[in-house]
Amino acid sequence: MNSPYEGKFNVTQRFKGSAHDGLDLVGIDSKEIHATADGKIVYAGWENPNNHYQGFGQYVVIQDSKGRMFHFGHLSEIRCKVGDTVKCTDVIGIEGNTGHSTGSHCHYCVRTSLSPGTFLDVTQISGIPNVEGGPYDDGYRPWQQTTPAPKEDHSKEELLQELKALYEKYS
Secondary structure, three states: OOOOOOOEEEEEEOOOEOOEOOEEEEEOOOOEEEOOOOEEEEEEEEOOOOOOOOOOOEEEEEEOOOOOEEEEEEEOEEOOOOOOEEOOOOEEEEOEOOOOOOOOEEEEEEEOOOOOOOEEOHHHHHOOOOOOEEEEEOOOOHHHOOOOOOOOOOOHHHHHHHHHHHHHHHO
């Protein structure tokens, strides 16, 4: 599964094709929205700068190497700009309630262009279940990634001697 969130999230509206071309998602552990594909930012801003209550409100679109357009709508904050190159998991914005929205969430969809009506099945691409509810969890938690312990090159006694020497030097 590849979601725009790190940690847990809920699906509040499912993908219904032309009736609803994406998933509405609400972050539980975090409200940061992460890129779900490597690519280039091709749009970052208001859907309608003259009417902030229309459509996606503030949104970001990433185009991947296959030409697919990953849309992230209703953001309260955008943290990228057109022309930026992003990697999967880079933070691109913050979940919000902008545009035609009834509460804080991210409308996540994949299209073949910037235009409505060119949707692809986001559930097949992302692996997110097309079922309202949750919580769902894709397991992405960068703060829990651990670095393997270094290989021991010295014995414990050698390390203690080095520490003792450093202590005496700086005491």
